[in-house]
Amino acid sequence: MQHWLAHDLSSLDAILDRAHAMAGSYLHGLPQRAAAATLPAAGLSGSAELPEQGIGAAAALKRFEHDYEALLSGSPGPRYFGFVTGGATPAALAADWLVSTYDQNTQRNGDTCAAAIEQQAVDLLGQLLGWPAEWTGVCVTGATMANYVGMALARQWAGHAYGRDVAADGVMGLPQIPVFAGSAHSSTLKALSMAGLGRSAVQSLPLLPGREALDVAALEDALSKHGDAPSIVVASAGTVNTVDFDDLAAIAALKQRYRFWLHVDAAFGGIAAASEPRRALMTGIELADSVTVDAHKWLNVPYDCALLYTAHLPLQIEVFQNHSAYLSAPVALADNFLHLAPENSRRFRALPLWMSLLAYGREGYAELVERHCAAAQYLGRLIESDPRFRLAAPVRLNVVCFTLANADKAALARLHQSLQHDGTAYLSPSMLNGQPILRVAICNWRTTLADMDLTFAALQRLS
Numbered sequence: 001m002q003h004w005l006a007h008d009l010s011s012l013d014a015i016l017d018r019a020h021a022m023a024g025s026y027l028h029g030l031p032q033r034a035a036a037a038t039l040p041a042a043g044l045s046g047s048a049e050l051p052e053q054g055i056g057a058a059a060a061l062k063r064f065e066h067d068y069e070a071l072l073s074g075s076p077g078p079r080y081f082g083f084v085t086g087g088a089t090p091a092a093l094a095a096d097w098l099v100s101t102y103d104q105n106t107q108r109n110g111d112t113c114a115a116a117i118e119q120q121a122v123d124l125l126g127q128l129l130g131w132p133a134e135w136t137g138v139c140v141t142g143a144t145m146a147n148y149v150g151m152a153l154a155r156q157w158a159g160h161a162y163g164r165d166v167a168a169d170g171v172m173g174l175p176q177i178p179v180f181a182g183s184a185h186s187s188t189l190k191a192l193s194m195a196g197l198g199r200s201a202v203q204s205l206p207l208l209p210g211r212e213a214l215d216v217a218a219l220e221d222a223l224s225k226h227g228d229a230p231s232i233v234v235a236s237a238g239t240v241n242t243v244d245f246d247d248l249a250a251i252a253a254l255k256q257r258y259r260f261w262l263h264v265d266a267a268f269g270g271i272a273a274a275s276e277p278r279r280a281l282m283t284g285i286e287l288a289d290s291v292t293v294d295a296h297k298w299l300n301v302p303y304d305c306a307l308l309y310t311a312h313l314p315l316q317i318e319v320f321q322n323h324s325a326y327l328s329a330p331v332a333l334a335d336n337f338l339h340l341a342p343e344n345s346r347r348f349r350a351l352p353l354w355m356s357l358l359a360y361g362r363e364g365y366a367e368l369v370e371r372h373c374a375a376a377q378y379l380g381r382l383i384e385s386d387p388r389f390r391l392a393a394p395v396r397l398n399v400v401c402f403t404l405a406n407a408d409k410a411a412l413a414r415l416h417q418s419l420q421h422d423g424t425a426y427l428s429p430s431m432l433n434g435q436p437i438l439r440v441a442i443c444n445w446r447t448t449l450a451d452m453d454l455t456f457a458a459l460q461r462l463s
């Protein structure tokens, strides 16, 4: 055995203790750490030259800590409000450490319980959100991959409508399959590109006035013009800017008259259903053909974990089956993940989800959702109370979109920059109705009203 491998094998405990200490100092420092790092303009210092003999794990850990740890963001902390960024609950974090320790390849090989635990995690999350027990689900790396699986299933379904097994024979020569959507997330376009359906398949439909939700009358119009040919509808359950929801029940009702696959992107907003009074936002989702939900956002499971649920397991096996002399044949079982996921070898990423759902249960996640929505309402009121600011949209759930009352774009960009340097909070810039805004997306399990006060004080100080 090479010198350093042998050395590190005999000092494994010390190495893990060191990693534990590094993790502890990062976690305890989170409330003080700048929410977003400011990177050196000249790029990272230090060489990326492969050493001949290596330096051993202890020195490599030290090198990272010394040279780069300060350049990490505080994104698992309570005031990182950029994009849609969750943290990691204690149970999920502990489980994630163990995932790398156990290092299971999560397949139904009969040599590990990992796939059965993934199956349990899929069921537990379905129970939390009130989704149909018949749906099957699979853990993938993120909502982009979940949307990709959804589009691949839609493609297979539409192919059958044309008498074609697309998984076997490809899409070549088929008419383009239109994708009707209102505020589809950009990852849907990527998914369509990967699935061979093409980004240009998307037909963006009008939104309701002042909303990010699709105008269902316009959808019906588009569907009726398309006639009998198959199409795909991608509905949003939680848009990124304002957490707006398409009217899923009205969209699903159109399935009785028109021939389309209904994919719901509930990556972010789907988690609102953990709080029962909010479930009405998603009435009709039970009629979807495929649904995306992220675990590494509002569920506060570490990267990378999202799920795709579907009512069409056989189609999924047609698309993702993987034959070989040494791998089991595809059988229609919900935990036969080798034949259900884009990946073959798969991380045991379901364990943190399983652990967190078990640790905090229905009550824990409902409390988190309601606390975040209350924090957003509270911050919205603070912002409205200061004449220098203006809300750019009503606060629907856990996101606050605002801008400067004087509509000075340069000043808004400067405010964003100085807030990033200040470090109290990180917000991400976005565009709403063609105007630049700042977004505060509250998704971290640590965040409380006190963080809203700190953030608002920083905004006032820096404006």
Ligand SMILES: *Cc1c(COP(=O)(O)O)cnc(C)c1O
Residues within 6 Å of the ligand: 084, 141, 142, 143, 144, 145, 185, 187, 238, 239, 240, 265, 266, 267, 268, 294, 306
């Ligand atoms: C974040 C997000 C995605 C993409 O998710 P990743 O996990 O980053 O791949 C897709 N759809 C919506 C609505 C999102 O919020």
